[in-house]
Amino acid sequence: MSGRPHTAEQWQVYLAAYSADFLRVADPARLHDLGDERRASGWLGFAGAGPEALAAVEERLGVTLPPAYRAFLEASDGWLEPGPFVWTMRTTADVGWLRDLAPELCDAGDENDELMARALLVSADADECYWLLDPADVSDTGEWAAYVWASWYPGLGDRFDSFADLVAAERESFADLNARDGRAVDPADAGDLVAEGRRMALRGDAEGAAERFASAARKGSGAGQYLAVVLAAFQQPQVHHRIRNDVLGHPHVVDAVGAGRVRAELVPLFLRHESGAWAHRLVTETLGEIGDAPAPEEPPEFATALEQARELAGRGDTENAWSVLAAAVPRWHSDDPLCIAPLVLLTDPVLSRLVTPQRASWIVTTPKGHAH
Structure with a gap:
């Protein structure tokens, strides 16, 4: 009591x-x-x-x-x-x-x-x-x-x-x-929680990062709620439910990160699992006409590794393709405050086939860029 x-x-x-x-x-x-x-x-x-x-x-x-x-x-x-x-x-x-x-x-x-x-x-x-x-x-x-x-x-x-x-x-x-609807009782320090969560995510502390993002979301942070879902994408095969309920269902989240980012980063994962007309209608009503969303720009060295892996996978050499990616992940980095992991490995139609649930979990628990 x-x-x-x-x-x-x-x-x-x-x-x-x-x-x-x-x-x-x-x-x-x-x-x-x-x-x-x-x-x-x-x-x-x-x-x-x-x-x-x-x-x-x-x-x-x-x-x-x-x-x-x-x-x-x-x-x-x-x-x-x-x-x-x-x-x-x-x-x-x-x-x-x-x-x-x-x-x-x-x-x-x-x-x-x-x-x-x-x-x-x-x-x-x-x-x-x-x-x-x-x-x-x-x-x-x-x-x-x-x-x-x-x-x-x-x-x-x-x-x-x-x-x-x-x-x-x-x-x-x-x-x-x-x-969750952007009307926080206590919004203080939400930005600090998001920043701390990102630092933890880059260090490979996925559990700590998830807790910080969830705390920020409880303070009304759309960015925190979004990054919690991004992190979950690497750890929860059924993440499309969270994309629908925690992102597409909350305008303040879309406003915080931008419709273009949601369309490029999470919509491909959502539509991979939910391909019915209702799902496309939900995306259009929430984000506007779908169109071709520009892929997020990757660091040059990492982009080169992605191309090498795609080429190897196209030839059927999936093991070496994954080896190239595994070597590149620890060197991945981004200065974007809303980037915490290489989502392209989950959204790319070729490379995503190389990423098993175990490998996806490894990606977010591996220190990356300047954090390792």
């Missing part, structure tokens, strides 16, 4: 900060729905529940509420926009047992039926999503375990130690989803 609110006073501070984050970066449509008065107040909550209201709800439910949730109600009796898929929280007047409020969810015929039948439902309006507290799973401090159930889950979601932990996870999810 480190850093989580325990008391009503701590919840007020926490929720005020959450309100400020939401009002600063949330989707414009969601902000509009709040109304002018709510936006002007800077507070997504309500007046706190007093002692009489808390006593009444505990008497009605026949339980003592867990401390974190009870303190939350003291700070705000209800809440707006608590998570990406939950729009309102229940109040002391309407919080209740799931079996009474949504009995159809308690009879799914699976191993979760018993938990669902005893769970307390604390969320209200939502997109087929429910926040649940389990009165049979209680910590030494009196906290009840918490879960999220959603129609798109195969079962219950992750278990949280308390209501406060669930709220913190949903707040983090809110921040991540908005950052």
